[in-house]
Amino acid sequence: MSAESRKVLALDIGGTKLAVGVLTADGVVHAFLVEPTLKEEGHHRVIARLFDMGHRAIASAGPGGMAAIGISSGGPLDPATGIVMAPLNLPDWIDVPISDLARAEFGLPAVLVNDATAGMLAEHRYGAARGAQIALYLTISTGVGGGAVIHGRLHRGAAGNGGEFGHVTVRPGGRRCTCGRSGCLEAYASGTSIAARAREALATDTSGSRLADVPAPTAEDVLAAAEAGDPLAVQLWTETTDVIGQAVTDLVNTFEPEVVVLGGGVTRAGAALIDPVRATVARTAMPLAAAAVRIEFAQLGEAVCVVGAAARAFEDLEEYSLVR
Template sequence: MATQRGVLALDIGGTKLAVAMVTPDGRTHAFLSEPTDKLRGPDAVIAHLFEMGHRSITAAGLGGPLALGISCGGPLDAAAGVLTQPLHLPGWIDVPIVAMAREEFGVPAVVENDASAAVLGEHRFGAARGADIALYLTLSTGVGGGSIIDGRLHRGAAGNGGEFGHLTVRPGGRDCLCGRRGCLEAYASGTSIAERANDLLAASDRDSSLRSLPAVRAEHVSAAASAGDALAIEVWDETTALLGQAVTDLINLFEPHVVVLGGGVTRSGSQLLDPVSRIAHATAMPPAARASVTLAGLGDEVCVVGAGVLALDLMEDVNV
């Protein structure tokens, strides 16, 4: 029996890099995840990413990849294959990532916004499988979004549509990296959850288990809130309330069959999903309120699988 061939999938996140070989059944092989260390700059990070890709190819034992897909936060120019100025990768200006990948691996390559890649992965192999209208929000270093409309990925006029993280949920609120104030990303990303907890700790002498930690992260806040820490509960309740508000607005706007939540913050599971789903179902207009709100079926590998779907589709387009 012939060995199944695959594609190489690369995900560039603000916190971590992830790679894997992906086969046409959606399975990942030799999945690797390592810190981005973005302050090293694009040349060093991309060299590390490509080195991880070569390791994954060798470890997977499927032979060389037939194509390559890359997911990364925007803004980016997918048609040109260029990372124009990703918000969570400071100093990455007009990086020709597709040309660099083609030269490195010698196969056709494609890049897409990470959340758009993720919604493709969830639509093909995960929690949104078969849905004609599906929305995806990634809650990670930042907050991204992607949508499937009439069974197809919606990209927008210039390819950067679906920036759900920059919905205004609190006018005049916290500063956002996009330059505006009060965006969902400024409240529901893992970065902002930790920052808001630190702000509360610095602003008062309130008792909190978070004070003993050398560096507060979003997972610490969710765990402390679950354990009854009042300060952590305040941060977490604001997070879920504003995320629930944003999901409600998206449901009213798109009337989707399903809204999928993914990214590192969703490792808190029902602690995040239950209040967000409850708010959305209680406040969205009928019949849109019937939309399912669920966690990503592909877990931490969602963006890698999505990048794999991009590469698998590219193979068909170029008849590889």
């Protein structure tokens, strides 16, 4: 199989959705499937459905065999052993040897990578951070994660979980986070947390918010109500963009990146999210850092972690070819 025609299977395990793709090294996606995670079913059934998606993606990807598998998942995880240890948004997944399970299922070598690290790798190779020497990625979805490229190289951290930007403190002593700490960015800005904050606010609201008419308000509901001028929703959304802007400012001051890429489901808010974040960074970051940085949306959409997992698998194939 020529290097140009090699394909890899990429599996992305998220708290809300599973995504599977088949890709070549140029980043072209030859098959792509997305289904709900249904994490309440437990990890055994989720993995069975994930692998079924993998077989279906391979079957629809056209001629040519698979060379490897790339797997992305929320952390903490151990990339060296391929074990998903205890993802905060997948509470049933304790020490799951996902790489070994994938090898046994598909008969291919498998590599595991943190999902936000995969997102950073994808955007650096093919997307909004392409060519940058220093870049940061922040994914705002069911949880909040991050990744970094430093001097053109992906930063993985000593244990493979570097870039947990969702657990920087934005409100000391604030809301309890799923990580066990208080005041983390994830506790305020994730889609899950925006919805939880709406429920909490409605319990004491006397303004007659339109959100009270929604049985289980989501982050999308909060945004829609805020854009309609609902005072409670405006307050909730303003706090969301404030904490994201504060976190990005701290990261910009720390790393002085060329670009910060924002991805994940919450970024579907578009200008209502990115405009106030850009304004906060421009106003509060160190002047030289603020002048140097671009803040952009991810370009690879819901396939970003699949693309990144595939890119990580291709890295392993390239390294193997060099030492073989």
